[in-house]
Amino acid sequence: MADGTGADPVIGQTVFIEDGRIARLGGEPPAGAEVVDLSGGMTLLPGLIDAHVHLGISSDIGADTGYGLPVAEIAADMFANCAQTLDAGFTTVRDTGGIDGGLAGVVAKGKIPGPRILQCGPVHCQTGGHGHLAAAWEPTHLWDGHGIPGLRHLAMLSDSPDQMRGNVREAFRRGADFLKLCVTGGVVSYHDELSDTQFTVDEIRVAVEEATARGTYVTVHAHNNAGLRNAIEAGARCVEHGTEIDDEMAALMAERDVAHVPTLTVVRDLLDDATRHGLPAELAQRAQGAWQGQIDAIHASRAAGVRVGLGADLIGPDQGHRGDELVLRAEVESPMAALVAATSVNAGILGIADEVGTIEVGKRADLVAFAGDPLSAPELFADRDAVVLVVQNGRIVKDRR
Numbered sequence: 001m002a003d004g005t006g007a008d009p010v011i012g013q014t015v016f017i018e019d020g021r022i023a024r025l026g027g028e029p030p031a032g033a034e035v036v037d038l039s040g041g042m043t044l045l046p047g048l049i050d051a052h053v054h055l056g057i058s059s060d061i062g063a064d065t066g067y068g069l070p071v072a073e074i075a076a077d078m079f080a081n082c083a084q085t086l087d088a089g090f091t092t093v094r095d096t097g098g099i100d101g102g103l104a105g106v107v108a109k110g111k112i113p114g115p116r117i118l119q120c121g122p123v124h125c126q127t128g129g130h131g132h133l134a135a136a137w138e139p140t141h142l143w144d145g146h147g148i149p150g151l152r153h154l155a156m157l158s159d160s161p162d163q164m165r166g167n168v169r170e171a172f173r174r175g176a177d178f179l180k181l182c183v184t185g186g187v188v189s190y191h192d193e194l195s196d197t198q199f200t201v202d203e204i205r206v207a208v209e210e211a212t213a214r215g216t217y218v219t220v221h222a223h224n225n226a227g228l229r230n231a232i233e234a235g236a237r238c239v240e241h242g243t244e245i246d247d248e249m250a251a252l253m254a255e256r257d258v259a260h261v262p263t264l265t266v267v268r269d270l271l272d273d274a275t276r277h278g279l280p281a282e283l284a285q286r287a288q289g290a291w292q293g294q295i296d297a298i299h300a301s302r303a304a305g306v307r308v309g310l311g312a313d314l315i316g317p318d319q320g321h322r323g324d325e326l327v328l329r330a331e332v333e334s335p336m337a338a339l340v341a342a343t344s345v346n347a348g349i350l351g352i353a354d355e356v357g358t359i360e361v362g363k364r365a366d367l368v369a370f371a372g373d374p375l376s377a378p379e380l381f382a383d384r385d386a387v388v389l390v391v392q393n394g395r396i397v398k399d400r401r
C-alpha cells in the first residue's frame with residue numbers, strides 16, 4: 001500500500017473501513033467484517049484524482065460544435081466517459097469547463113457510475129478567445145445555442161468587467177464550485193495565438209472578487225507568462241498548463257501560493273493525431289512548443305516549491321487512457337511523484353484534502369488497487385485491466401480480482 005503522502009509503501013497493511021470512511025489502519029479485521037483480500041501482488045492506492053477533465057467534451061468535437069449530434073448522443077458519450085473514468089481508478093475529478101451542476105448531480109445521486117465531480121460550469125473567455133469554439137463565420141450571437149441546460153455549457157463570453165460579473169454569477173447559480181478563465185490563447189483554438197493574452201486585469205479581478213465572496217477561487221488557462229502575470233496580479237490561485245513558467249514566474253507563484261496543473265497527455269495526443277478528436281490536423285503544429293514547454297515548467301515549478309498537481313485534459317471521444325498522465329509524469333519526474341501529484345496534491349488544489357487524497361484515518365474510503373506495482377511499473381497506471389478494485393465512499397464499484 002502507498003498512502004499518497006509520498007511515504008514509503010507498506011506491505012501487508014490492513015485498512016478498516018466503516019461508514020464510508022477509513023476507521024483504522026493495521027490490526028486484525030473485527031468479527032463479521034467483510035474482508036477484501038489484496039494479497040498476491042496487488043497494490044492499494046488512494047483513489048486517483050484528475051484535476052483537469054472535460055466530461056462535457058466527450059464526443060467528436062467537430063461534429064458536436066457543428067450541431068452534428070443529437071443531445072441524446074452527447075449525453076450518452078458524457079455518461080460513458082464518467083463510467084470509464086471511475087473504471088480507470090479515478091474516484092474524483094475537477095471538470096475545468098463544459099458541464100454544469102446537472103451532470104455532477106446525477107453522478108452524486110448514484111444514477112450513473114462516475115467519479116466525484118467538482119466543476120466550474122462553463123469556461124469564461126472573451127469573444128474569439130480560447131473556449132469560443134465556434135466556426136469563424138458562425139455569428140457570435142448564436143454561440144449560446146450550443147449550451148444544453150442542465151447538461152453542458154462550453155463557454156460564456158465576457159467583454160467587460162460588468163459582463164464578467166454577470167456571467168460568473170450565472171455560473172455559480174448553476175452550481176459551479178470554482179471558476180476558470182482563459183487568459184491566453186490555446187492549442188485547441190481557432191481564432192487566437194498561444195502568445196496572445198486574453199482578458200484585462202480588471203476583468204479577471206471581478207471574477208476573483210466573486211469567487212472570493214463565495215469562499216472559492218479562480219483558476220486560469222495560461223500558456224504564456226504575460227497572461228499568467230495578469231491573472232496572478234488579479235488574484236488567481238491556480239494555473240492550468242503553465243507552458244511558459246520559468247524560474248522567475250515559478251518564484252512569483254510560490255510567493256503567492258498559486259498552484260500549477262500541467263497537462264501532458266492532451267498535448268501528446270494532439271501531436272499524435274488531432275483528427276482522432278474531431279479536430280483539424282493543423283492543430284498539431286500549435287501543440288509542438290507546448291510539449292517541451294510544459295516539461296520545463298514542471299521542473300521550474302518544483303524547484304521553486306510550487307504545488308504541482310496533475311491533469312490529463314482529455315477531450316473528444318475515447319478518454320479511457322486518463323492514467324497516461326501518470327505514466328508521462330513518471331517519466332518526467334518519478335512514479336512516486338506522479339502518484340502524490342494525482343492524490344494528495346490534487347486533493348489540496350481541489351480544496352478537499354480533508355476528505356480524500358490519502359489513505360489516512362478519517363478520510364473517505366476512496367481506494368484503487370492495481371494488479372502489480374505501478375510504482376515500479378508505471379505503465380500500469382494507464383492500464384484499465386490492471387485496475388482490479390475501485391472503492392468509492394467505502395463501496396466496491398469495481399472488483400476484478
Ligand SMILES: [Zn+2]
Pocket residue numbers: 052053054096313
Ligand atoms: Zn482543458
